[in-house]
Amino acid sequence: MLAAPGAVVVGIVAALLAGAFTEAFAAPGTGLLDPGVAVRLGLPVATLVTELSMAVTVGSLALALFVLPWREPSDGVGFRRALVTAAVGAGVWAVAGLVQLVLEDANIAGMSLTDPAFGQQLGVFMTQVAYGRTLLEIVVLAAVTSTLLLLVRTPTGTAWTALLPVAALSLQAGTGHAAGTSSHELAISSLFLHLLGASVWIGGLATLGVVFWAGRGSDGGATVRRAGTARAGGARPDLAAVVGRYSQMALWCLGFVAVSGLVNGWIRAGSIDGLATRYGVLLLAKLVLLVVLGLIGYAHRTLVIGRLGRDDARPRGLFWRLAAVELAVMGAVMGVAVALASSAPPVSEVVGKDLTPSERVTGHVLPPALTPTRWFTEWNWDLILTVACAAGVVVYVGWALRLRRRGDAWSWGRTASWCVGMVALWWTTSGGPALYGHVLFSAHMAQHMVLAMVVPIFLVLGAPVTLALRGLPARKDGSRGPREWLLILVHSRWGQFVANPVVSAVLFASSLIVFYYTPLFSWSLHSYVGHLWMVVHFTGAGYLFANALIGIDPGPRRLGYPQRLILLFATMAFHAFFGVALISSETLLVPDWFGLLGRTWGSSAIEDQQTGGSVAWGVGEIPTLLLAVLVATSWARSDEREARRKDRKAERDGDAELRDYNAMLEKLAERDTPPR
Structure with missing residues (x-):
């Protein structure tokens, strides 16, 4: 050729x-x-x-x-x-x-x-x-x-x-x-x-x-x-x-x-x-x-x-x-x-000499003072994550429509939940949290909380793995398509290990300490690759933790509902401890970044970091409450399904289980009754 x-x-x-x-x-x-x-x-x-x-x-x-x-x-x-x-x-x-x-x-x-x-x-x-x-x-x-x-x-x-x-x-x-x-x-x-x-x-x-x-x-x-x-x-x-x-x-x-x-x-x-x-x-x-x-x-x-x-x-x-x-x-x-x-492009690539402190540190002009409106009007586009979110919506909706065309049901609520999660992920990584998270620790912590605790809830409720396994065609010619790779990932030892409820909880909680008190935090600020790693890691860790609590996607055996609530509150207590540590800290994290931006608006860098601790402690309570409600709701629905199952079984066998139980009680009573 x-x-x-x-x-x-x-x-x-x-x-x-x-x-x-x-x-x-x-x-x-x-x-x-x-x-x-x-x-x-x-x-x-x-x-x-x-x-x-x-x-x-x-x-x-x-x-x-x-x-x-x-x-x-x-x-x-x-x-x-x-x-x-x-x-x-x-x-x-x-x-x-x-x-x-x-x-x-x-x-x-x-x-x-x-x-x-x-x-x-x-x-x-x-x-x-x-x-x-x-x-x-x-x-x-x-x-x-x-x-x-x-x-x-x-x-x-x-x-x-x-x-x-x-x-x-x-x-x-x-x-x-x-x-x-x-x-x-x-x-x-x-x-x-x-x-x-x-x-x-x-x-x-x-x-x-x-x-x-x-x-x-x-x-x-x-x-x-x-x-x-x-x-x-x-x-x-x-x-x-x-x-x-x-x-x-x-x-x-x-x-x-x-x-x-x-x-x-x-x-x-x-x-x-x-x-x-x-x-x-x-x-x-x-x-x-x-x-x-x-x-x-x-x-x-x-x-x-x-x-x-x-x-x-x-x-x-x-x-x-x-x-x-x-x-x-x-x-x-x-x-x-x-x-x-x-070739030399029309836009000069020569870095000017008269740079502001923010431009020297971040490469960007310092944004205007943060207001509630600017959370939704200021943007810092990330093309890779924007394309990923758009592709996620297109592919998911395509799978759902494929199921409906062949006569299988798929909940529109789950589709809406997935789309909301993708939109939230896109806004968090390209909107106000992305722009101000580069210059304010408090905004960065808000971005972190949304990525790790809000977005995963909506994504888990969308049950993407279950939909993919039902919607993707199976290969029969010895090749591996998306469905085959997904099954390999879900059933691999590594996949089973990180999806284990206890492991996912430890990963979810310990990531805070490991990330913010090691050079990883600085890497995520100075490097675009580090920033992408941060987004993928915290969203993924949050997804695994939420899936262990409220998900229906395939994975390792989930804990009982009481144990899930205990695991949830223990993990959130760790989040609260982390927030309190930041509130009481007088040492600035990544001082060569947050301390050299030359901001003329907002609080000082250390005060803003303490505000970020309040965000980690206080804002995290809302997703925690939502997760607790969802676990309790799933628990109640599980009990209802079990009761209906027992009622159907009783109708089929004439309530044989109750008769056997009463017979057992009669035998016990006869055994314990003294002879006259």
Whole structure:
């Protein structure tokens, strides 16, 4: 299949032409050091190869984890071929990334590769410059990924290994344009979504070609044969099924790429006028190419995929021709993206000298004084969490409608509860709590309480795991879809352990101390990754605790209702103790953050921290009361169900249980009655 190398060639040509248009690779002006034409033209080529190999790695892993069969009834040839493709892609990624690192240093320093001092300069760049260290970390992660993928043989091992390239993507997102501006969190989150969506989309399509085209038989690619054999019976992934699953992933990726691209482009362009610049023209060209890709995907879904299962070679031929064109356009898109990354955007990325204390510490202008209204009118958008909440609502409602279409009932109350939880999560992470939680400890504690104690209640009442297991289709071809992965997670030893009521309660309570009295709190303030970890951890810990008390989702054996209430009040007592400790404390947490913001409104930093202790103690009482009411209500309903069950049983057997009990009492009375 020549489409993959053809896409690389198209990408290189597109990168060089787009770079020539913006003069990104031209010789620097008078007085500036020139690293030489080899560095200036070699850097975009190395960058393009790095990003394409990164896409192949991530896309191959996505196909192996969610699309391709790995066990009976298939013998897993496609799965193994995808892992080999990912390993080769990661190896190329590591080598190309190392070349990119060297050329980046030469370009930044304005030094030729043959300069005698360049070796020392490169060592300084890799060890003492943050950008150089990040590029080196990405190279190391790619190399380790390549090595591990040659050793793993199961989807579970593949899933753990896939965390490494995802971590590399997060590092890559922090090196792009606008990552150092006042919109750096939004820029990083949008670029990460862009890289992830594009990688799964491009790399997945390229891997389809490797899995099917390289092993095609006379059926035009419907059969994957074992290397060195003529066997076709066992090694036959269904092309129609595989392409259909990939098409679903590609549709989501199109949405991720489109939304994140628009957000990131707007950050760099700054305004409509910015689109009139050469940089803006390239942005529009990239948008047009993205629309073309969407149209090709639409053609796949409407003209080809539904006909692939038929005994007809023409749909398969049309699919591969469209795939070749799609890969070529994808190469052009990535080439334009490389040129954009090397071009100066209309919005200056040079950090000004006259920064306020808040801008020096947080990277943001200090927001206006907090008022009750501004909790709901001020925003600090987090694109990753916004997309996650929107996707959560769309997927959940889709599952519920699927059940109703096939005649199964699903409570609208549970659907409403889930949607309320998602909206609350979105507001907490993108609204007033997110903005003011960065500058006020009390606001941060309010954000924490909502994440850990309010949002989980609504999510648990939505019973998402139960709905997913009923609404998701089961795979029967040896592959693992979302339903299979969910079952594995729920029934795994780790899943059973953390969902245990006592363990979840300990995790829920101890996280307060561990988080706020260790460097984790500072990490969550200084790092966007740390902030995401905080949101996921506290929401997840709250979900596990609430599910142990009031949930119906599958999990370990729940405690009796009296024990649940005891566990609830014991945990909340720990929360109260934590709040009292903060109220009485005279030591400021993370003083290099909250103590250096230069706020001219509100109380002092230590007084605000003590207010945060009151929030932890007082605000937590409301969710606690709600949980107690829900546990008591569930207890009463359980007793009612048990009474109705006994009444039905009594009607069937004539109340045999009561007769046996009365007979037992009569025997006891006769035994205890003395003879006359």
